[in-house]
Amino acid sequence: MRIGLAALRSGRRAFGPASAPKDQDRSRSAGRRSGAPRAGLQAIGHDWSHFRDVVLILVRRNFVSRYRNTAIGMAWALATPLLFLLVFYFVFKVIINISIDKYASFVYIGILAWTWLQAAVTDGTAAITSNPNLVSQPGFPVAALPIVSVTANLFSLAVAFPVLLALLIVEGARPGFAILWLPAIVVVQYALTLGLCFFAAALNVAARDMQHIVPILLQIGYYLTPIFYSGDKVPGHYRAILRINPMYGLLESYRAVLIDGRIPDLAGLAATLAFSLVLLVTAASYFRKASYRFLEDL
Amino acid sequence: MAEIRLDVRNLGKRFARYHAERPRTLKQMAVRGVSRLKPLDRFWAVRGVSFEVKAGVMLGVVGQNGSGKSTLLRLLGDVMRPDEGEVIRRGRLRGLLELNSGTHPDLSGRENIFINGVIAGLTHRQVRARLDEIIAFAELEQSIDNPVRTYSAGMKLRLGFATAIHVDPEILLIDEALAVGDVAFQQKCLEQIKKFRAQGCAIVLISHDLTQIEALCDRALWIRRGGAASLGDPTEVLAQYRADMDAEAARRAAATMKPLVTTAGVALNLDENRFGTLEAQIVDVRLLDERGSEARAIHSGEGLVIEITIDAPRPIEWPRLSAAIGRGPKEDCIDVNTEADRIQVKTLSGLKKVELRLRRLDLAAGRYDVSVGLHDAEWRFAFDYHWRAYSFDVIGSPKRGLLSPPREWLLA
Structure with missing residues (x-):
């Protein structure tokens, strides 16, 4: 993700905050010349730490505002996926009697990973349109907003992680050292989600339809991703089609690492990573170009 | 250089x-x-x-x-x-x-x-x-x-x-x-x-x-x-x-805006005692006593009604209203607003009358000024804010101090 953004850093509107001393900045007519002559490393250092602080403070605001003033507070981050788990377990294990081993862990992993994507993309779609006052603030790095959507929802997920571990142990899964691959898979999903968020956020400014299209796409994605069923049961040629969905491979990787204690399919993971990075770079550059027009449409 | x-x-x-x-x-x-x-x-x-x-x-x-x-x-x-x-x-x-x-x-x-x-x-x-x-x-x-x-x-x-x-x-x-x-x-x-x-x-x-x-x-x-x-x-x-x-003003003089003179006869001048964008305006403010008549002076402990007439030619969303009563330019005795009082107004359009009923004012005697304001949802700016534009007197209580609550002295 850093690689992708670093390549695009010259766009100050989207990524760079106000400059440090002696940093000269020009914004010329679009198309003829863009970007600014950068000052020394100091300026870049300040830009980065400011960008990071913007993301952190907004993630914190998001998190605190979501759970403060609710009766059970952060427990909501636990309760929501748990409720879904109970329903799925009841419907598919108790009623339909699906033949998947360690089904609670299996479903819970699917729910958590998908909830992250879904919540982040939903928030990300509205990230610009619901924050016009931040977008019009000089020096505010608007690219932070989609990043906040993805990061804040990752934290909600982290709250639920101990429950997942407990579930794995109860069901007799032995994650082992393969769990060290978990951060890598999370990074791939982060890049994928962020790419989607950059696109959705920028598109939604020009056409507010995104707010309606995105939930439909996410709902469809929910059923076409093996969250409560196993990809193995999908007939061969359909499986090839479903595999185009990058979440398909990611879920398999999560389950391999957590339930089976296996190293994930590295070729598949690398392909998903490559896809996600291409998406991220394209989306971020589109976002950067669109960002100068945000205020005209807000 | x-x-x-x-x-x-x-x-x-x-x-x-x-x-x-x-x-x-x-x-x-x-x-x-x-x-x-x-x-x-x-x-x-x-x-x-x-x-x-x-x-x-x-x-x-x-x-x-x-x-x-x-x-x-x-x-x-x-x-x-x-x-x-x-x-x-x-x-x-x-x-x-x-x-x-x-x-x-x-x-x-x-x-x-x-x-x-x-x-x-x-x-x-x-x-x-x-x-x-x-x-x-x-x-x-x-x-x-x-x-x-x-x-x-x-x-x-x-x-x-x-x-x-x-x-x-x-x-x-x-x-x-x-x-x-x-x-x-x-x-x-x-x-x-x-x-x-x-x-x-x-x-x-x-x-x-x-x-x-x-x-x-x-x-x-x-x-x-x-x-x-x-x-x-x-x-x-x-x-x-x-x-x-x-x-420019002469060209389209009377047609657009007549200078606002309050019912007490105070003229409102922009950027002196009136601030804001005027996209929506407070066109009249009346101070009424408990009987609904114009209150020039009220007895301490009586109520006061601040009646605000707003004209919003274009609808404004989630407006905030504020009212303050103060003595002299610095001190506000009362500073209330709809947000703090948890009154939500979704939209405001056309000519609307708003009343703020203060059930009793136990203030020390003296002359008080009322400020009223109509602000945007986030308090970023005022549509119209009349600062210390309306005054009334409180009588029948000591002049010293700020408050004059109902009270009794008991000698043991």
Whole structure:
């Protein structure tokens, strides 16, 4: 993700905050010349730490505002996926009697990973349109907003992680050292989600339809991703089609690492990573170009 | 020679004017046809504007609503990209444009200082280093750890301003929205801005308050229909601007706005005792006693009704109303608003009457002034704010102190 953004850093509107001393900045007519002559490393250092602080403070605001003033507070981050788990377990294990081993862990992993994507993309779609006052603030790095959507929802997920571990142990899964691959898979999903968020956020400014299209796409994605069923049961040629969905491979990787204690399919993971990075770079550059027009449409 | 901090060369920004029913969603596109997607025409909101601001210089920008001032400010702030020309900035750019843009009402004042400070361009560490200074400037030592939703309008304003002003800018953009607030605090903010200038900051101030520009600015720029009508010494530029405004006002005189004279006979003058954008206006305020008749004087312990008539030609969403009663220019005895009282008004349009019923006022005897305000949802600016415009007397209680509660003395 850093690689992708670093390549695009010259766009100050989207990524760079106000400059440090002696940093000269020009914004010329679009198309003829863009970007600014950068000052020394100091300026870049300040830009980065400011960008990071913007993301952190907004993630914190998001998190605190979501759970403060609710009766059970952060427990909501636990309760929501748990409720879904109970329903799925009841419907598919108790009623339909699906033949998947360690089904609670299996479903819970699917729910958590998908909830992250879904919540982040939903928030990300509205990230610009619901924050016009931040977008019009000089020096505010608007690219932070989609990043906040993805990061804040990752934290909600982290709250639920101990429950997942407990579930794995109860069901007799032995994650082992393969769990060290978990951060890598999370990074791939982060890049994928962020790419989607950059696109959705920028598109939604020009056409507010995104707010309606995105939930439909996410709902469809929910059923076409093996969250409560196993990809193995999908007939061969359909499986090839479903595999185009990058979440398909990611879920398999999560389950391999957590339930089976296996190293994930590295070729598949690398392909998903490559896809996600291409998406991220394209989306971020589109976002950067669109960002100068945000205020005209807000 | 002082260094040029802000160098603006032949700046131009063009907007597309769309069909009033421009489809904004795919469905509308299908229903209304794609043809309406194309802009009807394009117009230059700003064009051919050039100026420079040197270190330690304050430039005042004047112009009527819709003349292109805000677009200019956005181009200077690099939140919009010019279609022509360029802006060269040499130094840290900060804006005093919208206060409290990141404020979350459930978080404490302290937490919100961090949020708004970081949004304004500081790092977390820089905010922490200035935290005590900011709290002291805002005069909120007592309530800094309470959630901001418990703050009065004035406290929120002080919090926002104190945070926004502790950003050590080298180029500072200031928008007029800051005109509201009690006079003493305004004075303090102006002092701080003067200090920035003395330290070599280049400042651009956009304001409707011509006296303020005359008093503060070293140079002035008059923007008319997107172009620079005049640039130079404030006295000269403002004289030209005033002459033009008077001519303009004479042209469409009585038709638009009759000068507001309160029922008590006080004239309201913009930027003296009246502030705001006037997009929606408070057209009448009456103070009534318990019997519903005009209250010039009430007995201490009696009630008071403040009846506010609002005219919103275009609907405004989630408006906030505030009312304050004070004695002398500094002290507010009562400062209430609809947000703090958890009254939600979704939209306000047309002519509406609002009553604030104060069941009893146990005030010490004396003359009191009432301020009323109509603000936007986030308290960023006032639509109309009448400061200390309506007065009444309280009689039948001691003059000393502030309150005169119902009481009895018992001798044991």
